Amino acid sequence: MPTIVHLASEMVPFSKTGGLADVVGALPVALAKQGHTVAVMVPAHRTHLHDGVPGTPVASVEELGIRGQVFAGEHQGVEVLLLDAPQVFVRPSPYAVADGDYPDNPIRFAFFVRAALRLLAQRSPIDVLHVHDWQAALAPLLLHHPATSLPWRQRPRTVLTVHNLAYQGLFPPWTLDAAALPRELFSMQHLEYFGQVSFLKGGIVAADAVTTVSPTYAREVLTPAFGCGLEGVLAQRADSLVGILNGLDTTVWDPATDPHLPTPYRVRNVLSGKRAAREAVARELGLAPGVRPLAGMVSRLVEQKGVDLLTAAIDDIVALGFDIVILGSGPRRWEELLATAERAHPGRVRVVLGFHDPLAHRIYAASDVFLMPSRFEPCGLGQLIAMRYGALPVVPPTGGLADTVVDADSPHGCGIVFSPTTSRALLAALARARHLLGTPEELARLRRNAMRRDFSWSTSARQYEALYQRLLES
Numbered sequence: 001m002p003t004i005v006h007l008a009s010e011m012v013p014f015s016k017t018g019g020l021a022d023v024v025g026a027l028p029v030a031l032a033k034q035g036h037t038v039a040v041m042v043p044a045h046r047t048h049l050h051d052g053v054p055g056t057p058v059a060s061v062e063e064l065g066i067r068g069q070v071f072a073g074e075h076q077g078v079e080v081l082l083l084d085a086p087q088v089f090v091r092p093s094p095y096a097v098a099d100g101d102y103p104d105n106p107i108r109f110a111f112f113v114r115a116a117l118r119l120l121a122q123r124s125p126i127d128v129l130h131v132h133d134w135q136a137a138l139a140p141l142l143l144h145h146p147a148t149s150l151p152w153r154q155r156p157r158t159v160l161t162v163h164n165l166a167y168q169g170l171f172p173p174w175t176l177d178a179a180a181l182p183r184e185l186f187s188m189q190h191l192e193y194f195g196q197v198s199f200l201k202g203g204i205v206a207a208d209a210v211t212t213v214s215p216t217y218a219r220e221v222l223t224p225a226f227g228c229g230l231e232g233v234l235a236q237r238a239d240s241l242v243g244i245l246n247g248l249d250t251t252v253w254d255p256a257t258d259p260h261l262p263t264p265y266r267v268r269n270v271l272s273g274k275r276a277a278r279e280a281v282a283r284e285l286g287l288a289p290g291v292r293p294l295a296g297m298v299s300r301l302v303e304q305k306g307v308d309l310l311t312a313a314i315d316d317i318v319a320l321g322f323d324i325v326i327l328g329s330g331p332r333r334w335e336e337l338l339a340t341a342e343r344a345h346p347g348r349v350r351v352v353l354g355f356h357d358p359l360a361h362r363i364y365a366a367s368d369v370f371l372m373p374s375r376f377e378p379c380g381l382g383q384l385i386a387m388r389y390g391a392l393p394v395v396p397p398t399g400g401l402a403d404t405v406v407d408a409d410s411p412h413g414c415g416i417v418f419s420p421t422t423s424r425a426l427l428a429a430l431a432r433a434r435h436l437l438g439t440p441e442e443l444a445r446l447r448r449n450a451m452r453r454d455f456s457w458s459t460s461a462r463q464y465e466a467l468y469q470r471l472l473e474s
């Protein structure tokens with residue numbers, strides 16, 4: 001059985017800003033359950049210097065003039081290596097504050113990759129190094145480059161998973177010197193992207209295999225509309241590019257055992273379980289009394305997620321009879337527009353800005369429909385969680401949404417699929433939803449279908465396992 005090491009910036013339960021953390025918290029565990037030896041290395045992101053780092057210190061490292069210490073721990077059968085480096089990883093949040101990204105992000109993550117490679121090269125042989133997103137994407141490139149190569153006992157095969165092509169780690173050319181990257185890597189064949197340095201491109205060109213998080217997105221990224229300027233580079237790697245759908249950590253996301261819900265529930269008591277959650281959320285957030293359907297959203301508030309489409313339709317959605325609860329954070333512009341909508345509909349629209357995990361659980365449970373009008377969605381975990389909690393996702397047929405949500409019209413229906421991705425079509429979808437919610441047998445059928453979908457990680461983990469095997473045999 002191969003030994004696999006994952007390299008990523010986030011991992012549940014240690015840090016999370018989005019779905020990447022859910023995946024890195026669950027896929028390695030699923031691989032370990034299948035008998036592999038698996039480790040994950042992540043930065044020890046923390047907000048304050050006095051916040052502790054879990055685990056035992058096992059090694060020290062210095063790269064780019066930055067000192068770090070590695071703490072080793074364990075998470076459900078997986079070894080976790082947390083790279084603590086206060087100078088770069090003690091910040092209010094992992095990548096940015098409201099004013100924008102941290103200017104030293106390229107140095108922070110070049111340090112992460114360099115430190116990780118140095119530590120891993122000294123360990124017992126690793127068969128596969130699986131890296132995620134731009135923060136770890138330099139690893140396959142530096143691993144192979146003569147100027148940065150290390151005395152590996154056995155050089156691992158590399159896999160890059162692209163969770164979102166829109167986040168490339170794009171930096172000015174000074175990054176090369178600041179991150180001690182060999183100058184000749186600033187070429188079209190390597191890191192150069194329209195005059196800038198793209199960390200993600202470095203991984204795409206150098207990894208032995210590139211994956212993304214749904215089959216539909218794997219096809220979409222080859223087109224100019226979704227490729228973010230990298231469609232040509234990806235096309236060159238088309239033989240090594242595969243889409244593997246994310247799973248869901250069903251131990252974290254299970255309405256039958258969820259400690260954050262007032263009344264845990266499963267299919268047979270879904271009505272009472274969701275009613276209790278609805279009442280709890282109404283009390284917690286101050287929704288006006290009355291029994292109206294609830295449309296929920298838990299999301300980064302950015303254009304990718306269609307926050308502008310939603311804002312434009314909010315008055316009409318309220319007029320259809322929905323209450324709306326939105327939990328998320330994003331650029332000031334969207335936060336302010338949503339706050340204005342909230343003021344216009346007191347007690348009917350509640351917008352909670354920030355990141356609140358327990359409240360997110362309750363919103364999924366309380367919602368009748370889950371709003372996810374994404375313009376593109378590499379996979380999406382929100383719709384998977386919503387389905388498991390009996391909230392019908394309202395989505396356009398893009399990326400992972402197309403691969404996971406079946407429209408109510410089908411016998412296997414478990415959500416509402418609308419097209420094109422406009423405010424008007426979103427509103428029409430919600431009018432349809434309103435009708436379905438008022439038809440008890442139809443609602444029961446759709447909820448049952450949604451809650452019984454199997455999104456456990458084992459199927460996807462087997463596909464990754466097959467990919468590793470192919471690489472090791474080639």
Ligand code: ADP
Pocket residue numbers: 017018019020022298299300327328329354355356357360379380381382383385
């Ligand atoms: P993305 O990774 O693009 O942000 P996903 O749908 O893949 O979108 O995953 C988002 C994950 O982050 C889900 O687990 C969702 O519940 C969670 N999440 C997003 N925003 C918040 C928030 N403000 N508070 C709590 N959880 C959130």
Ligand code: GLC
Pocket residue numbers: 018019020023163164213246377378379380381400
């Ligand atoms: C990214 C994508 C999202 C995906 C998540 C985990 O954040 O935007 O669609 O579910 O990564 O792979």
